[in-house]
Amino acid sequence: MGGVPGYLSIGDFSRATHMTVKTLRHYHQLGLLEPAEVDPHTGYRRYTAGQIPAAQVIRRFRDLGMPLEEIQGVLSAPDLRTRNERITAHLSRLEEELGRTQSALTSLRDLLAPPSPESATARIELRGVPAVPAASPPPSPPRSRRPGCRAHSASSMRPWPPRTRPSAGPQAASTPTRCSPGTEDR
Secondary structure: OOOOOOOEEHHHHHHHHOOOHHHHHHHHHHOOOOOOEEOOOOOOEEEOHHHHHHHHHHHHHHHOOOOHHHHHHHHOOOOHHHHHHHHHHHHHHHHHHHHHHHHHHHHHHHHHOOOOHHHHHOOOOOOOOOOOOOOOOOOOOOOOOOOOEHHHOOOOOOOOOOOOOOOOHHHHHHOOOOOOOOOEOO
């Protein structure tokens, strides 16, 4: 250790607390675990041995699934009662999650279990249902007629829905379907 006496480099502190250097930098950014000193020229972070217990508490809460914001709330609690309330709130959330997990486990075990004699007598029957007419959209209102447009003349209006023809033939190709330049009567 070739640094300032009484200080631990971030690497040494990382090894002492079993936290990665990246994690320590993140906690510093959040204000959760700030180094004792940051060199203004190099940006090197230095910690003291007295910060190890706080780091261990943070690590323990993280191992217990507590979010960082809640850990910060626990560490900054003004008194023991408030701290315990915050820890108890996390405990309650873990218990709710455990209940959901236990319910999921029970459902999965039920799926894996062989069928019981009662369920074996229940039969599944496939039934046919007669066809039922479905609702169709209302007919489209007639298009507005533009003067000189063959596409909207009475002879070119087709019923809705359009009927399919076996072959369109040459007449269908010459009949315009919408008014566009060149389709007006001349």
